[in-house]
Amino acid sequence: MVDFQVWMIPVFLFSVLPSLLFLFSLLFAGRYQNGLIKKLLERENLFLQQNGKDNIHTITSLYPEREITGCGLVMTNISIGPSWWQMFVGGIKAGIFGGEVRSYDKILAWGRQEALQRLREVSKVNGWDDVINVRMETSMLQQTKGGNGKTGSIEIIAYGTGVR
Amino acid sequence: MQGVQLLMSNTETIPGMSITQSFGVVTGSTVRAKHIGKDILAGFKNIVGGELKSYTELLMEARNEALGRMMADAMARGANAVVNVRFATSSVAGGAAELFAYGTAVAVE
Numbered sequence: 001m002v003d004f005q006v007w008m009i010p011v012f013l014f015s016v017l018p019s020l021l022f023l024f025s026l027l028f029a030g031r032y033q034n035g036l037i038k039k040l041l042e043r044e045n046l047f048l049q050q051n052g053k054d055n056i057h058t059i060t061s062l063y064p065e066r067e068i069t070g071c072g073l074v075m076t077n078i079s080i081g082p083s084w085w086q087m088f089v090g091g092i093k094a095g096i097f098g099g100e101v102r103s104y105d106k107i108l109a110w111g112r113q114e115a116l117q118r119l120r121e122v123s124k125v126n127g128w129d130d131v132i133n134v135r136m137e138t139s140m141l142q143q144t145k146g147g148n149g150k151t152g153s154i155e156i157i158a159y160g161t162g163v164r
Numbered sequence: 165m166q167g168v169q170l171l172m173s174n175t176e177t178i179p180g181m182s183i184t185q186s187f188g189v190v191t192g193s194t195v196r197a198k199h200i201g202k203d204i205l206a207g208f209k210n211i212v213g214g215e216l217k218s219y220t221e222l223l224m225e226a227r228n229e230a231l232g233r234m235m236a237d238a239m240a241r242g243a244n245a246v247v248n249v250r251f252a253t254s255s256v257a258g259g260a261a262e263l264f265a266y267g268t269a270v271a272v273e
Contacts, residue, residue: 024211025211029213072171072173079215079219079223081209083210139254141255
């Protein structure tokens with residue numbers, strides 16, 4: 001058994017702990033994200049069952065046509081981040097080999113669907129029957145502040161005009 | 165500003181109403197950044213990925229602020245609706261993001 005010494009604190013903080021967290025990311029991030037996708041699918045199915053049809057459209061007219069009595073802006077957002085492991089693999093793929101970078105696929109696809117699902121739910125809560133002219137936008141928010149470079153965050157917004 | 169309801173849509177017109185006058189482009193923007201504590205917490209959430217809730221809330225709040233400024237601009241011009249509202253996001257230096265909303269102020273009946 002090694003005796004405790006002061007130099008062990010920085011060694012633990014800056015080399016052992018990050019390695020352990022990285023290993024944790026490799027082992028559990030995929031499982032966690034699969035759980036998120038599963039939960040989202042359940043919510044989508046439940047919404048479809050309750051509402052009977054999808055209520056968001058990218059077109060500006062409703063078919064079959066009907067009278068519109070009120071409108072207002074509906075907007076939802078989500079900001080997502082890939083796991084450390086995904087960022088690491090993506091960084092190597094993008095920085096050295098090029099080609100398709102698959103490691104971001106899962107989290108981006110989930111984020112988009114989640115933003116759309118929130119738009120469906122929020123518009124229902126706000127009392128709109130349908131949302132027309134839905135637009136989506138993705139933007140990368142860089143974190144240079146703090147300087148560890150470990151936070152990658154992507155913001156996805158979905159907005160449209162709610163009508164009743 | 166309270167009590168007056170400004171109609172907003174991101175389509176060319178306000179559905180069910182007709183536009184009588186246009187007042188030109190109105191804009192609203194805000195630059196936001198989060199404090200270092202939230203940054204570090206978000207960094208830990210990044211270990212497994214997924215949603216970074218503190219960012220989501222911050223950006224939603226900021227975007228509502230930008231929308232509010234745009235609405236104030238539209239009201240100052242005497243409009244009662246804003247059509248074709250669009251959003252834009254850009255990251256400026258130092259981990260701050262600019263949220264920007266713009267649209268056309270109009271009078272509708």
